[in-house]
Amino acid sequence: MDQQLDDLAYDVFAKACPSRATLEHVTGRWGGLTLGALYEGSLRFNELRRRVDGVSEKMLSQTLHALERDGLVHREAQPTNPPRVDYELTALGREVAGRLLALIHCVEGAMDDVLTARARYDETRGAL
Template sequence: MTPEGPSQALVANVFARDCESRAAFEHVTSKWSSLVLLALGEGPHRFGQLRRKVDGVSEKMLSQALRGLEAEGMLIRSARSTAPPRVDYELTELGSDVAARLRQLADLLEAAVDARS
C-alpha cells in the first residue's frame, strides 16, 4: 500500500523477475522439487521412500530439493524419537495446496498421454 491508495499498491506478479512469487513459482515447478511435492501430496514419506518413488532422483538432488522446500515453507521434517530415529517429510498447508495444483496438472498430462496411446 502507498499513500496514493490501492490502485498504486504493489501486488505479487509471477511475470516480474524480482517478485518473490516468481522465485516461489520457479522453485515449486523445478525438476525435482515438483515431483517431491507430488509425492508428498499423497502423504508423509521418509527419505528412502521418496528416493524410490521419484524415479531417477539422486540422494544429493533429493536432499537439495527437501532443504529448499523446507526453507520455502512447503514442508516440515518431523523426527520421531524411536530407535533408530525416524524422520518423516510432511507438507505444510501451503505445500499441500501447491501439491494439489501440481497434481491437477500431472493428471491432465497423464490423461493426454493415455489418450494418445
C-alpha cells in the first residue's frame, strides 16, 4: 500500500472516483471511530454503540452497513435466540483502522497545542 500516488488506479481527488465514497465512509465522524473501536476486537452492536459514545443507533447501523459494503467490516449473525450479531474488521479493515489510529493518536497527542492555538485565535478574532 506504499505505492506512489501516480501509480494508483484510482484518484480520490477526481469527482467521479469511487474511492471518494469509501474515503468519506472511513474518515467521517462515525466511520473512523467505529473502525478504531473494532480494531480492539470483535464487538456486538450495543457494545460498539457504548464504545463509540454519542452515536445514535440509526447512525451506527448506517455506518456499519457502509463499512461492510466497502469490505472493511464483517458482520457475523449467530442463529441463536435472541439473535447475536458480531462485527469485526476484515484484513483490509484492520489495515485502514491501523492507519486511522495513528492519525487519532497524533491528534490526541497534539491537543494541548490545538487548544492553545484555539484560545489564541479566539482572543485575536474576538478583539477585532
